[in-house]
Amino acid sequence: MADKLYELTAHELSDMIQSRQVSARDVTQSFLDRIDAVDKSVKAYITTTPEAALAQAQAVDDAIGRGEAVGALAGIPGGIKDNVCTYGVLTTCASKMLTNFTPVYDATVAARLNNAGAVMTGKTNLDEFATGSSTENSACFTTHNPWNLKMVPGGSSGGSAAAVAADECAFALGTDTAGSVRQPASFCGVVGFKPTYGLVSRYGVTSLASSLDQVGPITKDVSDCAMVLNAIVGKDRLDGVTLDIEAKDFTKALAKDVAGLRIGVAAECFGPEIDADVEKAVRGAIDVLIGLGASSKEIALPHLRYGIQAYSIIAAVESSSTLARFDGVRFGVRSKHAGDATLMSEKTREEGFGLAVKQRLILGTHLLTGSCYDEYFIKAQKIRTLIIRDFEKAFEECDIIISPTCPTVAFEIGEYSDNPLAMRNADACTVHANLVGIPSISVPCGFKDGLPIGLQITGKHLDDETLLRVAYTYEQTTDWHKRKPQLI
Amino acid sequence: MVEYEPVIGMEVHVELLTKSKMFCGCEVAFGGAPNTRCCPGCLGLPGGLPVVNEKAVELMTKAALALHCEIAPRTIFHRKNYFYPDLAKNYQVSQFDKPLGENGYVEILAGGKPKKIAVRRVHMEEDTGKLLHVEGNRSLVDFNRSGMALMEIVTMNPPPPGFDQIESAEEAREYLQRLRQILLYLEVSDCRMEEGSMRCEPNISIKPKGQTKLGTKTEIKNLNSFRAVYMGVDFELKRQEKVLREGGKVVQETRRWDDDRGVTASMRSKEHAEEYRYYPDPDLSPMLFDEEYVGRIQAQIPELPLDRLRRFMADYGIS
Ligand SMILES: [Zn+2]
Numbered sequence: 193m194a195d196k197l198y199e200l201t202a203h204e205l206s207d208m209i210q211s212r213q214v215s216a217r218d219v220t221q222s223f224l225d226r227i228d229a230v231d232k233s234v235k236a237y238i239t240t241t242p243e244a245a246l247a248q249a250q251a252v253d254d255a256i257g258r259g260e261a262v263g264a265l266a267g268i269p270g271g272i273k274d275n276v277c278t279y280g281v282l283t284t285c286a287s288k289m290l291t292n293f294t295p296v297y298d299a300t301v302a303a304r305l306n307n308a309g310a311v312m313t314g315k316t317n318l319d320e321f322a323t324g325s326s327t328e329n330s331a332c333f334t335t336h337n338p339w340n341l342k343m344v345p346g347g348s349s350g351g352s353a354a355a356v357a358a359d360e361c362a363f364a365l366g367t368d369t370a371g372s373v374r375q376p377a378s379f380c381g382v383v384g385f386k387p388t389y390g391l392v393s394r395y396g397v398t399s400l401a402s403s404l405d406q407v408g409p410i411t412k413d414v415s416d417c418a419m420v421l422n423a424i425v426g427k428d429r430l431d432g433v434t435l436d437i438e439a440k441d442f443t444k445a446l447a448k449d450v451a452g453l454r455i456g457v458a459a460e461c462f463g464p465e466i467d468a469d470v471e472k473a474v475r476g477a478i479d480v481l482i483g484l485g486a487s488s489k490e491i492a493l494p495h496l497r498y499g500i501q502a503y504s505i506i507a508a509v510e511s512s513s514t515l516a517r518f519d520g521v522r523f524g525v526r527s528k529h530a531g532d533a534t535l536m537s538e539k540t541r542e543e544g545f546g547l548a549v550k551q552r553l554i555l556g557t558h559l560l561t562g563s564c565y566d567e568y569f570i571k572a573q574k575i576r577t578l579i580i581r582d583f584e585k586a587f588e589e590c591d592i593i594i595s596p597t598c599p600t601v602a603f604e605i606g607e608y609s610d611n612p613l614a615m616r617n618a619d620a621c622t623v624h625a626n627l628v629g630i631p632s633i634s635v636p637c638g639f640k641d642g643l644p645i646g647l648q649i650t651g652k653h654l655d656d657e658t659l660l661r662v663a664y665t666y667e668q669t670t671d672w673h674k675r676k677p678q679l680i
Numbered sequence: 681m682v683e684y685e686p687v688i689g690m691e692v693h694v695e696l697l698t699k700s701k702m703f704c705g706c707e708v709a710f711g712g713a714p715n716t717r718c719c720p721g722c723l724g725l726p727g728g729l730p731v732v733n734e735k736a737v738e739l740m741t742k743a744a745l746a747l748h749c750e751i752a753p754r755t756i757f758h759r760k761n762y763f764y765p766d767l768a769k770n771y772q773v774s775q776f777d778k779p780l781g782e783n784g785y786v787e788i789l790a791g792g793k794p795k796k797i798a799v800r801r802v803h804m805e806e807d808t809g810k811l812l813h814v815e816g817n818r819s820l821v822d823f824n825r826s827g828m829a830l831m832e833i834v835t836m837n838p839p840p841p842g843f844d845q846i847e848s849a850e851e852a853r854e855y856l857q858r859l860r861q862i863l864l865y866l867e868v869s870d871c872r873m874e875e876g877s878m879r880c881e882p883n884i885s886i887k888p889k890g891q892t893k894l895g896t897k898t899e900i901k902n903l904n905s906f907r908a909v910y911m912g913v914d915f916e917l918k919r920q921e922k923v924l925r926e927g928g929k930v931v932q933e934t935r936r937w938d939d940d941r942g943v944t945a946s947m948r949s950k951e952h953a954e955e956y957r958y959y960p961d962p963d964l965s966p967m968l969f970d971e972e973y974v975g976r977i978q979a980q981i982p983e984l985p986l987d988r989l990r991r992f993m994a995d996y997g998i999s
Contacts, residue, residue, distance in 0.1 A: 275726075285726070295726070295727075296725075395729050432963065509959060513957075516771055533764075560958075565959070
């Protein structure tokens with residue numbers, strides 16, 4: 193067992209470290225060796241930090257050696273999406289704009305992982321500034337899906353999902369603005385969780401769309417998900433929209449129990465864009481839960497079909513100002529063609545941003561101009577409100593809603609290169625949880641042509657525990673999460 | 681000969697006497713080494729986020745109440761978008777259609793007679809950094825001031841029935857002095873014009889007497905003393921009258937007061953309305969003010985200078 197430590201889950205490793213069966217250093221070394229062996233083909237990491245990782249692991253071993261109590265995540269290697277600021281470690285957002293940006297501070301989530309004793313293996317690839325669904329918009333390189341290297345890993349947290357699936361870390365952090373944690377988790381056959389908006393601090397996370405962004409764990413199983421949540425959730429005085437709730441132990445939600453659970457199933461979530469085999473797998477998963485004592489009910493979410501459009505408008509508007517700070521004045525790469533201040537910011541942005549980001553910024557700027565504000569932005573906000581009401585109403589009749597995480601399994605790298613807008617369909621099932629601010633999780637529920645299928649469970653505001661319980665129950669009844677891609 | 685009458689609006693910014701900035705914990709102080717009092721938030725670094733300084737909100741509510749404003753039960757922050765090197769995020773967190781206070785007034789004495797100068801709004805915003813132009817055609821930016829809490833007080837032209845507007849350079853100066861007195865009394869700001877903790881940008885136009893349609897207005901910047909405000913407004917009124925009398929047209933523009941030469945000079949044309957693409961800042965939750973809060977702040981307001989004067993006059997029969 194010990195020769196393939198990297199194959200284990202975080203909670204298994206945690207038990208072994210705490211009981212001194214293995215050292216944190218050996219665990220970290222195992223993952224670092226694994227990265228050396230497979231990242232050439234997966235390309236999940238933009239930056240790896242092996243020396244710092246071993247030093248962190250050593251510190252955990254030293255603490256255990258002194259008989260100090262260490263937390264569950266102590267000595268567990270994790271990757272962090274490269275739009276999360278990490279003190280002294282290059283943070284590029286996969287953009288040319290930030291190829292030289294080394295933050296002078298830690299994002300709250302990074303600091304909390306650090307305080308919990310977690311070991312950072314490195315910074316994972318993403319679509320530039322989290323704009324995309326495949327990592328093909330990364331200015332660095334495209335990450336490959338460990339299940340089939342010709343396929344995308346999903347995005348924007350594609351590097352994080354691929355790293356976990358390829359055992360290049362025991363867990364990873366992603367950010368989810370429209371499905372950017374869940375969709376890549378689905379494509380890579382791992383667990384991806386977007387918590388209730390406001391549960392996790394966004395401080396130090398390079399924002400794309402502030403009202404939608406949420407940091408979430410990507411893990412090998414649901415127990416690991418709860419473990420990582422325990423470390424990162426909680427009020428942060430540096431992020432004014434974090435919720436002031438009491439500390440929770442999410443591992444307490446890990447019970448195999450769905451008796452009496454009411455599952456909502458909406459026809460709107462099984463539209464024509466959903467692949468037949470994906471639908472079959474998801475409906476099969478619902479049957480599994482019914483077999484364990486749950487019931488299902490048809491619910492209506494009539495405004496869901498406007499979700500992608502509303503999201504596109506809101507995200508474009510918010511990112512148009514959020515990304516305005518990238519001007520070459522205070523940090524990042526500055527254009528060499530800077531004659532005066534105006535030219536400096538213009539040229540810096542022209543040279544620094546990639547096409548997909550520029551498209552979004554131009555759209556967002558335009559949507560705030562003149563009558564567009566009322567015609568599009570205000571309308572999008574109204575649709576958002578209608579979707580929120582749809583879910584409020586639906587949750588009067590059910591406890592959770594089940595749908596596919598994505599309409600299809602992972603697509604081929606380059607498949608949408610001529611038609612990037614068509615890729616937005618990849619977010620069709622996930623975007624609503626962000627618009628509404630409710631929790632949503634993706635767990636593996638089958639395969640098609642050797643590629644994983646994701647089951648999405650969405651729940652009520654601040655009822656993150658029920659999601660974990662249902663996901664855990666399903667996972668423990670099936671063994672999809674135990675399958676591993678054959679990389680070498 | 682046509683007689684002209686002036687229409688003078690006043691936009692006043694004051695820095696609040698808070699220990700820390702509007703949206704972060706950085707210390708507020710004057711001077712010091714550049715870029716020593718900033719953080720990811722007020723530097724606009726990736727991942728920096730704003731958190732409202734409750735003390736600043738309290739001070740502004742106090743000021744708005746002392747200026748007889750109605751306090752909005754719910755107010756939000758907007759992002760005001762424009763690119764400028766001293767603006768860390770390239771948007772300023774400000775207030776747009778839902779300011780903290782509206783419909784107040786400042787009482788002044790115009791030639792001994794009381795006048796209620798109508799105040800349209802009192803709102804909160806964050807300050808910008810400071811550009812320093814140095815040798816070799818280079819510019820440096822100091823972000824120590826970036827994110828400091830600013831209060832903006834804007835007069836209303838034309839005023840509603842029962843209220844007045846500023847109609848001369850003397851009244852402009854008197855308005856500013858009364859405003860300063862109130863804010864000093866409340867300990868809301870130290871109102872030092874020379875240090876920039878009180879900044880005044882009058883906008884000025886003239887129109888033939890009796891005409892309702894307003895003339896083209898100009899805005900004056902760089903008025904660093906009460907004397908400069910008086911002189912600048914007076915100069916601008918006379919300049920505009922001369923332009924019109926000579927058959928010319930007043931150009932809509934921002935003009936800079938040159939204290940040494942005692943003149944205003946064109947800075948930039950404002951022919952095209954600037955588009956700031958305001959929209960609600962998603963990083964900041966709406967602020968709610970209930971009666972209990974407003975009542976509590978109201979109770980902290982001491983008797984204001986003019987009120988005290990009036991009381992003395994009544995009590996002691998002075999006139
Ligand atoms: Zn600061």
